[in-house]
Amino acid sequence: MAGKKTWFIPDGFLPPKSTGDQISHEAVCVLNLGKEDAHIKLTFYFEDRNPMDRFQSVCGAERTHHIRLDQLKDREGQLIPVGVSYAIKVESSVPVIVQHSRLDTTQEALALFTTMAYSEE
Amino acid sequence: MAGKKTWFIPDGFLPPKSTGDQISHEAVCVLNLGKEDAHIKLTFYFEDRNPMDRFQSVCGAERTHHIRLDQLKDREGQLIPVGVSYAIKVESSVPVIVQHSRLDTTQEALALFTTMAYSEE
Amino acid sequence: MAGKKTWFIPDGFLPPKSTGDQISHEAVCVLNLGKEDAHIKLTFYFEDRNPMDRFQSVCGAERTHHIRLDQLKDREGQLIPVGVSYAIKVESSVPVIVQHSRLDTTQEALALFTTMAYSEE
């Protein structure tokens, strides 16, 4: 089954501001081509503090899940801090494919970016 | 001949809204360097429903085809649903190279993103 | 020396319209880490016509060259057509690294996208 179990995204950032109807956010977009659910663990790395490693999600078999990072909570109900640079490690119980995108509406109009995440398995 | 037969794009989304002259859309951009036409099959994966796998297209020999996902219809005339997160599998009869782009004019002004699709053949 | 001699970019398009001070354009960005000039040949593939293969450029030793596709002319003085979907093959005499970017000012404000080009040497 196509995919990898570990992916990395160095450029993470949740813009603290939004304008218009759309909320600034990031999404970790997971594609699970297999017949088993993918149990996903997310670790966030920062510039000036220890990593946060208690975030989890699930992507069903033959499903995609676009994990909204502005809404994801860890086991203790903590959100990812906004307005702070971070990086992301994505670990899955089964092979998946991961892409990372940001929608930024800090200033008038919106901006988007995306890239395939990095894996070297 | 350079290229792969199978490509994946986890972050698909057709924005339901457009402003200005340009229609929000996505394109699966195919480059076929070979001497034979590429017969393309597209499968769409969702968060909450079964995959749709009856979409087809063609990219001629030594041609490119930028497949507009807002206009593509399957055998029964169905369009890809708008405003819904999806992921894409692209399968070709011959090796091709695939890039995916989105044009979003939901808010004033436009936003663009692109990435090479993922393949591991 | 890091790099490859052949690169591909499926999603090419020169927006026919610009607003504000900046001209809509694309650039094929070449990095030549070696001690010899890179002689670059560019081929453009279309949806509905034969490829155009008479475009050339040079990137000096230990230099970068961001080749503006809206200004590039072939041997007969021809420009790349605007408002038409195309794909690009980049061939270099020595290994180089290639990234492709678009600046789109069709609507108010500007939009940008970029991706590393594809190579499989």
Place this chain on the structure above:
Amino acid sequence: MAGKKTWFIPDGFLPPKSTGDQISHEAVCVLNLGKEDAHIKLTFYFEDRNPMDRFQSVCGAERTHHIRLDQLKDREGQLIPVGVSYAIKVESSVPVIVQHSRLDTTQEALALFTTMAYSEE
């Protein structure tokens, strides 16, 4: 430990103009998954002059560092020139993962782009 020691980014450019609250800039985003600090050396390649190779930075163990290229100074206090096309080589003492992004607020509203850097180790 996942990562590579050498990365390349052909499309670098610091927009000379900004509008609104946000300053146009680029960032080289480094993720260091290891237990040792990463000592980073950055070399900038130009179209019409010799490379500048005296820029340094550090990314702590199990930390990310989003190196702002509009603020980075070399040993002699020099900044990277604005409004000039360049390319980047990133060399690290330990394996890291590198992504490159630009925020452009030259015209009203903002534009973003990103890509994983290129490595072939």
